[in-house]
Amino acid sequence: MTAALRERPPAANAPALTPTLRVAGRRWLFWILAGAAAILVSVAAALVAGGSTAGGTPLAADNAAEAGSRALVEVLRSHGVSVVAADTLEEARSAARAAADPTVFFSDAEDYLDATRLAEMAALAPRTVLADPHFAVLQALAPEVAFGGVSGSESPAAGCDLPAAVKAGELSPGGNTLTLVGPEGPAALTGCFPADGDRFGLIERRQDDRTLTLLVDDSWLSNGSIDTFGNAALALNLLGQGDTVVWYLPTLADLADTGPPSLGELTPVWVTPTLLLLALTAVASFLWRGRRFGPLVAENLPVTVRAGETMEGRARLYARGDARLHAIDALRMGATLRLATRLGLPRTVGVDEVVLAVAEITGRTTEEVGAVLVDAIPANDRELVDLAGRLADLEHAAGRQAAPPPHGRMSP
Amino acid sequence: MALTGRFVALVALGALPIVLLGRTVPEALGVLGVWLGLVLALGLLDLSLAASPRSLALERDLPGRVRLGETVTSSLALTNTGRRALHGVVRDAWQPSAGAGNNRTPVAIPPGERRVVSLLLTPFRRGERRALHVTVRSIGPLGLWARQATLGAPGRIRVLPPFTARAHLPSRLTRLKELDGRTSLLVRGQGTEFDSLREYVRGDDVRSIDWRATARRNDVMVRTWRPERDRRVVIVIDTGRTSAARVDDEPRLDTAFEAALLLAALASRAGDRVDFVAWDRRVRGRVHGAQGAELLSRMVDAMALIEPELIEVDWSAVPGQVRAVTSQRALVVILTSVDAAGAATGLLSVLPELTRRHTVLVASVTDPALAEAAGERGNREQVYRAAAAERAILDIGRVSAAIRQLGADVVTGSPAAVPPALADRYIALKAAGRL
Numbered sequence: 001m002t003a004a005l006r007e008r009p010p011a012a013n014a015p016a017l018t019p020t021l022r023v024a025g026r027r028w029l030f031w032i033l034a035g036a037a038a039i040l041v042s043v044a045a046a047l048v049a050g051g052s053t054a055g056g057t058p059l060a061a062d063n064a065a066e067a068g069s070r071a072l073v074e075v076l077r078s079h080g081v082s083v084v085a086a087d088t089l090e091e092a093r094s095a096a097r098a099a100a101d102p103t104v105f106f107s108d109a110e111d112y113l114d115a116t117r118l119a120e121m122a123a124l125a126p127r128t129v130l131a132d133p134h135f136a137v138l139q140a141l142a143p144e145v146a147f148g149g150v151s152g153s154e155s156p157a158a159g160c161d162l163p164a165a166v167k168a169g170e171l172s173p174g175g176n177t178l179t180l181v182g183p184e185g186p187a188a189l190t191g192c193f194p195a196d197g198d199r200f201g202l203i204e205r206r207q208d209d210r211t212l213t214l215l216v217d218d219s220w221l222s223n224g225s226i227d228t229f230g231n232a233a234l235a236l237n238l239l240g241q242g243d244t245v246v247w248y249l250p251t252l253a254d255l256a257d258t259g260p261p262s263l264g265e266l267t268p269v270w271v272t273p274t275l276l277l278l279a280l281t282a283v284a285s286f287l288w289r290g291r292r293f294g295p296l297v298a299e300n301l302p303v304t305v306r307a308g309e310t311m312e313g314r315a316r317l318y319a320r321g322d323a324r325l326h327a328i329d330a331l332r333m334g335a336t337l338r339l340a341t342r343l344g345l346p347r348t349v350g351v352d353e354v355v356l357a358v359a360e361i362t363g364r365t366t367e368e369v370g371a372v373l374v375d376a377i378p379a380n381d382r383e384l385v386d387l388a389g390r391l392a393d394l395e396h397a398a399g400r401q402a403a404p405p406p407h408g409r410m411s412p
Numbered sequence: 413m414a415l416t417g418r419f420v421a422l423v424a425l426g427a428l429p430i431v432l433l434g435r436t437v438p439e440a441l442g443v444l445g446v447w448l449g450l451v452l453a454l455g456l457l458d459l460s461l462a463a464s465p466r467s468l469a470l471e472r473d474l475p476g477r478v479r480l481g482e483t484v485t486s487s488l489a490l491t492n493t494g495r496r497a498l499h500g501v502v503r504d505a506w507q508p509s510a511g512a513g514n515n516r517t518p519v520a521i522p523p524g525e526r527r528v529v530s531l532l533l534t535p536f537r538r539g540e541r542r543a544l545h546v547t548v549r550s551i552g553p554l555g556l557w558a559r560q561a562t563l564g565a566p567g568r569i570r571v572l573p574p575f576t577a578r579a580h581l582p583s584r585l586t587r588l589k590e591l592d593g594r595t596s597l598l599v600r601g602q603g604t605e606f607d608s609l610r611e612y613v614r615g616d617d618v619r620s621i622d623w624r625a626t627a628r629r630n631d632v633m634v635r636t637w638r639p640e641r642d643r644r645v646v647i648v649i650d651t652g653r654t655s656a657a658r659v660d661d662e663p664r665l666d667t668a669f670e671a672a673l674l675l676a677a678l679a680s681r682a683g684d685r686v687d688f689v690a691w692d693r694r695v696r697g698r699v700h701g702a703q704g705a706e707l708l709s710r711m712v713d714a715m716a717l718i719e720p721e722l723i724e725v726d727w728s729a730v731p732g733q734v735r736a737v738t739s740q741r742a743l744v745v746i747l748t749s750v751d752a753a754g755a756a757t758g759l760l761s762v763l764p765e766l767t768r769r770h771t772v773l774v775a776s777v778t779d780p781a782l783a784e785a786a787g788e789r790g791n792r793e794q795v796y797r798a799a800a801a802e803r804a805i806l807d808i809g810r811v812s813a814a815i816r817q818l819g820a821d822v823v824t825g826s827p828a829a830v831p832p833a834l835a836d837r838y839i840a841l842k843a844a845g846r847l
Contacts (some may be wrong), residue, residue, distance in 0.1 A: 085713040302656070307657035311785065311801050315801075329788075388798065
């Protein structure tokens with residue numbers, strides 16, 4: 001409720017406890033600067049270290065990490081071979097068309113291309129080098145070739161008259177092998193770097209005027225091991241024959257569009273932005289409802305101690321210790337005192353006289369009253385409860401019979 | 413800074429242009445961005461146009477005291493010293509037990525003008541209740557964003573004991589008046605004073621006929637008596653450990669205050685001089701030499717700030733405290749708790765010293781739940797509880813007997829019964845002339 005009052009002389013402003021923006025900024029300056037510095041340092045560290053970490057796409061032309069192939073690509077370029085990286089079949093096709101004498105380098109670790117597209121890829125250039133071919137790739141492009149298992153540990157020697165293989169001499173050891181199976185087709189097949197007989201590290205398939213070179217181990221081309229054994233010589237001689245290398249590593253974009261339209265295509269265009277807006281609205285409403293209306297006011301509250309706690313505690317002690325005799329004693333003493341007062345006996349009277357008086361007034365035998373008031377010993381809890389009930393009964397009966405006690409003005 | 417619900421609604425309203433104008437995803441995202449920018453710009457504009465909540469002069473108008481359970485109006489005058497009209501909400505930050513309720517008051521103060529925000533306070537705890545600051549939220553002209561500041565504006569109000577026992581006062585005063593001018597209906601003790609002579613009327617005690625005066629006049633004259641006056645009553649309240657215990661959801665200390673106030677009101681009307689000491693190991697409150705209405709107001713003032721201390725009472729110093737108040741014979745009323753014999757040794761040890769010089773009355777609150785528990789004997793747990801309760805009642809009886817043996821008197825009862833019982837005992841003592 002507000003009410004206008006008459007004009008008064010201007011008073012001094014009340015002291016503000018909330019710091020102004022400037023003061024708050026100064027107070028938090030250190031932490032703001034520290035946070036900014038931490039972010040800057042981590043970003044810089046990521047930038048510096050980013051190139052050398054063992055991440056990125058294996059065999060990628062621009063990947064300087066262990067698994068990448070930037071070293072090979074750079075050496076090819078310095079030898080005058082232009083290398084064009086392609087992410088999709090379309091790009092690879094246009095790159096191959098643009099070149100006079102293209103070589104296609106292809107590796108599809110994720111199995112993105114289907115058989116038709118593999119065939120299209122293989123038809124792009126007169127020379128195609130396949131690294132780490134998959135089963136599906138072999139099926140589509142070189143049905144006579146199959147996997148031959150893991151080879152031994154010795155470095156394979158060329159073992160064929162392929163110029164690139166001969167120049168390479170030896171390759172780094174280990175890895176998979178390929179083997180020749182099935183009927184002889186129209187293609188001419190040459191196996192190089194043999195391991196125990198008919199298993200090879202490299203197979204060249206020549207059909208019509210197209211050469212398909214299958215390199216079973218892609219690590220020969222990676223930055224990490226290109227400079228060991230004859231790996232570099234093999235790679236450079238295989239890929240450096242033409243004027244252009246189309247470095248084609250398929251990506252998600254190569255997947256064929258098939259099946260019903262996805263959920264994303266069915267939703268209206270405004271759904272995502274509206275969801276974003278909703279999230280922002282939620283944030284705004286948090287700020288709206290969550291903003292505290294000034295600091296809390298503290299108050300010291302008193303301890304709450306119930307007066308009955310000691311009584312409850314003693315009752316639990318009695319119960320835990322099965323102190324039946326203690327318990328019934330307390331009840332009896334209380335009852336005897338009350339009965340004595342009720343019957344007008346002096347406070348100092350003995351319990352026997354109380355028993356006699358109670359027996360007289362209730363018409364019960366002295367033995368019965370004596371047992372309840374003095375003698376009976378409860379052997380178990382049932383007897384205790386029973387005895388306590390009888391004690392209450394006796395008190396009740398005596399109270400009914402006895403005349404109400406005289407009310408003295410001074411008696412408490 | 414704070415947002416308003418209107419701003420949130422405005423942000424949500426952005427869904428409309430997004431649905432209507434966004435034909436592709438990037439376009440819809442663009443619309444979203446534009447909308448957010450627009451809304452933010454509006455908010456910032458609103459914020460810059462809002463009046464500063466810091467340019468306010470505050471002035472409190474508070475009653476100094478309130479009885480517990482009563483309602484007072486706390487006024488806060490706000491003067492806008494800035495150049496813009498302030499629209500907003502004001503929160504007067506009282507402690508929770510000041511009973512201010514949901515104190516958000518909308519205000520509109522034109523520049524240079526002054527408005528009063530009134531708040532009804534119904535405190536629900538005794539003691540001093542404080543307001544520490546005032547928070548002002550100044551909302552911009554568009555009602556989107558608000559500036560907020562907390563201004564220091566301390567205020568305090570003293571919440572006095574409720575003195576609900578004053579309901580018993582009229583009946584006790586009537587009984588006190590009956591003592592006045594009475595012929596010797598009761599035995600005339602040392603403490604009754606000769607008042608006046610008057611003519612005999614039928615029904616007067618023939619033993620009170622003053623024969624000498626009858627001889628001087630032609631009528632039969634009787635002497636009348638009135639209770640002694642100008643006696644000392646010293647009320648000692650124990651504020652130690654046991655006074656914190658709650659009986660019937662009221663701390664023992666509060667019941668002791670009620671009883672002390674009723675006794676003080678009664679005794680001061682009866683012409684006695686009342687002094688009050690609250691003691692545990694040091695004096696927590698003291699009223700000395702006050703008379704009439706001033707006595708009660710000073711007592712409630714002193715009581716308002718006293719809280720139970722969780723320490724053992726130093727009884728050995730109590731006779732010294734009483735001596736410091738008066739060297740005359742007095743009625744010493746000790747409001748404490750009478751429970752186990754072990755806890756009462758301190759009190760029992762100093763009682764002889766007190767009873768030698770003074771009439772001593774010990775008043776204590778007993779828990780009515782004890783008698784209730786002692787009567788329930790349905791099952792095993794209840795029987796053990798009944799036994800424990802009976803034991804506690806016996807202990808109280810034993811300590812009471814010990815106190816009586818030392819020459820003091822005892823008043824016990826439930827929290828509601830103790831104040832009138834104490835007043836009755838005082839009247840009885842006065843009638844018997846034992847003060």
